[in-house]
Amino acid sequence: MKSTRRKFLQNGTLAGLGVLSASQGLAAPFYIAKDWKISPNDKIRLATVGMGIQGHYDTNSALKVPGVELVAVADLYTDRHIRTKEVFGKDIFTTRDYRELLTRSDIDAVLIATPDHWHDTITIDSLKAGKNVYCEKPMVQQISEGRAVIDAWKASGKTMQVGSQSISGSVFQEAKRLLQAGEIGQINFIESNSDRFNSIGAWNYTIPDDATAENTNWDVYLKDTPKLSFDPKRYFRWRNYKYYGTGVAGDLFVHLITGVHYATGSHGPNRIFASGNLSFWKDGRDVPDVMVAILDYPKTAQFEPFQMVLRVNFANAGAIVNNTRIIGSEGQLDIRGNSLILSKNKLQKAPGFGGYDSVFTFPEEKQKTMEAAYKAKYSEEDRKYIPVKETTFKAPDGENSSILHFANFFDNIRKGSQSTIEDPVFGFRAAAPVLACNESYFQQKPILWDPETMKLKKK
Numbered sequence: 001m002k003s004t005r006r007k008f009l010q011n012g013t014l015a016g017l018g019v020l021s022a023s024q025g026l027a028a029p030f031y032i033a034k035d036w037k038i039s040p041n042d043k044i045r046l047a048t049v050g051m052g053i054q055g056h057y058d059t060n061s062a063l064k065v066p067g068v069e070l071v072a073v074a075d076l077y078t079d080r081h082i083r084t085k086e087v088f089g090k091d092i093f094t095t096r097d098y099r100e101l102l103t104r105s106d107i108d109a110v111l112i113a114t115p116d117h118w119h120d121t122i123t124i125d126s127l128k129a130g131k132n133v134y135c136e137k138p139m140v141q142q143i144s145e146g147r148a149v150i151d152a153w154k155a156s157g158k159t160m161q162v163g164s165q166s167i168s169g170s171v172f173q174e175a176k177r178l179l180q181a182g183e184i185g186q187i188n189f190i191e192s193n194s195d196r197f198n199s200i201g202a203w204n205y206t207i208p209d210d211a212t213a214e215n216t217n218w219d220v221y222l223k224d225t226p227k228l229s230f231d232p233k234r235y236f237r238w239r240n241y242k243y244y245g246t247g248v249a250g251d252l253f254v255h256l257i258t259g260v261h262y263a264t265g266s267h268g269p270n271r272i273f274a275s276g277n278l279s280f281w282k283d284g285r286d287v288p289d290v291m292v293a294i295l296d297y298p299k300t301a302q303f304e305p306f307q308m309v310l311r312v313n314f315a316n317a318g319a320i321v322n323n324t325r326i327i328g329s330e331g332q333l334d335i336r337g338n339s340l341i342l343s344k345n346k347l348q349k350a351p352g353f354g355g356y357d358s359v360f361t362f363p364e365e366k367q368k369t370m371e372a373a374y375k376a377k378y379s380e381e382d383r384k385y386i387p388v389k390e391t392t393f394k395a396p397d398g399e400n401s402s403i404l405h406f407a408n409f410f411d412n413i414r415k416g417s418q419s420t421i422e423d424p425v426f427g428f429r430a431a432a433p434v435l436a437c438n439e440s441y442f443q444q445k446p447i448l449w450d451p452e453t454m455k456l457k458k459k
């Protein structure tokens with residue numbers, strides 16, 4: 001039977017994977033692309049740029065979505081070409097130069113999983129070449145790079161997804177639903193942390209002993225950063241260096257803030273202050289391993305002002321409890337991995353009388369009349385303590401938010417739509433505040449940001 005795109009949409013991808021439609025999660029798209037084309041027989045043909053750790057994870061997730069095929073891989077390091085063929089098949093085309101993929105008319109989508117300093121350039125080149133783009137988080141490495149990516153995306157009419165996958169999972173879908181239903185009242189504070197205590201978790205990935213400037217294509221890797229001589233640590237542990245990575249803020253805060261923006265619908269903070277320290281991993285890195293950021297969210301039509309506090313501690317040898325707590329005037333949402341706990345906590349009407357109170361410091365007679373007046377004013381019901389009510393939500397067993405995130409991307413490609421769950425405007429609104437954390441840390445001052453116009457503000 002000849003498959004049609006419409007039939008595919010009905011039978012496969014998102015419907016089968018149980019994802020909400022993009023329009024349920026985001027504002028209306030800027031526009032719907034008109035001139036979309038998919039390669040023969042409805043397959044989406046994918047090329048990955050950067051087949052390192054996440055390139056492997058992402059490509060595997062993408063290929064679990066029905067109707068997706070990997071055809072090519074670009075990576076600067078030649079050993080990763082060999083590994084690509086071992087894992088994904090000997091016929092996969094491999095190259096060191098991603099631009100070779102962009103001239104091929106049989107590639108529909110490009111997945112970018114390179115170090116952060118390459119994200120903007122490869123994204124813009126891919127969009128200009130008419131490719132749909134899935135770009136890993138953070139969308140850009142510098143705040144100044146965001147606008148050009150958004151402009152290229154709008155001009156291209158192509159579909160783009162930024163890769164903070166957890167928002168496609170059912171925990172964040174549920175968090176959004178609960179917040180919209182007003183279950184925790186008015187948000188006043190959000191805290192989220194992502195601590196670790198192990199060497200690999202602190203980004204010290206294994207380095208091959210035969211890596212050279214030649215087989216890693218070092219000069220190309222450096223791009224527009226200072227022309228340093230070959231240093232395998234700067235290549236294989238690029239997160240530890242500010243020229244190539246984005247520190248704990250870009251690596252981990254970005255996931256926390258993406259989840260919060262998705263669940264609340266907020267566009268972002270207007271004042272960002274971060275403080276930190278290189279406290280434990282003194283291995284030559286030039287970014288902190290402990291960082292705390294305070295982000296002030298302004299009043300909007302939907303929200304009263306609230307604060308968000310983000311923390312990463314790579315030297316937490318104590319008990320690690322990583323969670324995101326969204327606290328409101330009537331309860332909280334506590335998100336931990338695949339589960340979410342809603343606690344509803346309403347104050348009783350009566351303000352309280354006695355106990356740790358000033359009452360006992362007044363004369364006996366006065367206490368009696370005050371108590372009688374209090375009881376006359378507030379009924380027993382008004383005085384009754386309302387117990388905290390907890391409801392736990394768990395994601396379905398085996399749910400994989402990365403596959404769902406890719407499914408949302410491919411589904412939008414098939415529809416010719418730009419309204420993915422994490423489009424570049426959303427992606428930049430999540431990236432810019434975390435990049436501002438780095439600015440704040442290095443400049444030792446608060447950074448002002450306009451989340452609506454997406455521009456830095458002067459004092």
Ligand SMILES: NC(=O)c1ccc[n+]([C@@H]2O[C@H](COP(=O)([O-])OP(=O)(O)OC[C@H]3O[C@@H](n4cnc5c(N)ncnc54)[C@H](O)[C@@H]3O)[C@@H](O)[C@H]2O)c1
Binds near residue numbers: 049050112163
């Ligand atoms: N969404 C998530 O949960 C998640 C998790 C981990 C990493 N990431 C993101 O994925 C990206 C990759 O991280 P990683 O841990 O896989 O890094 P990695 O070092 O393991 O892999 C990067 C790969 O890119 C290649 N490369 C570098 N510059 C290139 C270029 N110009 N052209 C082609 N190939 C190039 C390298 O050779 C390497 O194979 C980063 O942006 C990171 O923030 C996201």
